[in-house]
Amino acid sequence: MQFRIKRYIKPVINIASLVDVLFLLLIFFMVTSAFVEQPNIKLELPATRHSEVSKIDRAVLTITRDGQLFLHDKPIDKNSLEKELRRMILDTGDEVLVLKADKMVLYGDVVDIMDSAKGAGFKKVVAPTIMQE
Numbered sequence: 001m002q003f004r005i006k007r008y009i010k011p012v013i014n015i016a017s018l019v020d021v022l023f024l025l026l027i028f029f030m031v032t033s034a035f036v037e038q039p040n041i042k043l044e045l046p047a048t049r050h051s052e053v054s055k056i057d058r059a060v061l062t063i064t065r066d067g068q069l070f071l072h073d074k075p076i077d078k079n080s081l082e083k084e085l086r087r088m089i090l091d092t093g094d095e096v097l098v099l100k101a102d103k104m105v106l107y108g109d110v111v112d113i114m115d116s117a118k119g120a121g122f123k124k125v126v127a128p129t130i131m132q133e
């Protein structure tokens with residue numbers, strides 16, 4: 001009498017469809033993610049112990065250590081600053097200017113820029129700082 005030898009077939013998990021779905025999810029998240037462009041403006045903000053953290057999406061004027069001006073990360077001439085600020089107020093209606101000045105910028109230069117902003121029609125000029133530990 002002969003006995004039958006049973007062959008055991010190992011179960012196979014087909015993961016090809018799983019890989020397809022994961023690849024599609026990866027592509028979806030890559031396409032829909034927001035890429036934030038970091039400006040190449042070197043700036044060292046002054047530090048304070050008493051400041052509040054807030055997210056500001058307003059008109060941003062940056063003054064670098066060497067005195068260069070950037071309005072929304074685009075270089076701007078000091079002579080045409082007030083005219084551009086007026087145009088910005090007319091376009092957006094926003095009357096708050098965020099003035100990001102390097103901590104080594106001369107106080108007189110900052111006051112001149114603030115004066116131009118007030119002359120252009122900005123009601124409020126705020127200066128962001130970093131929190132001192």
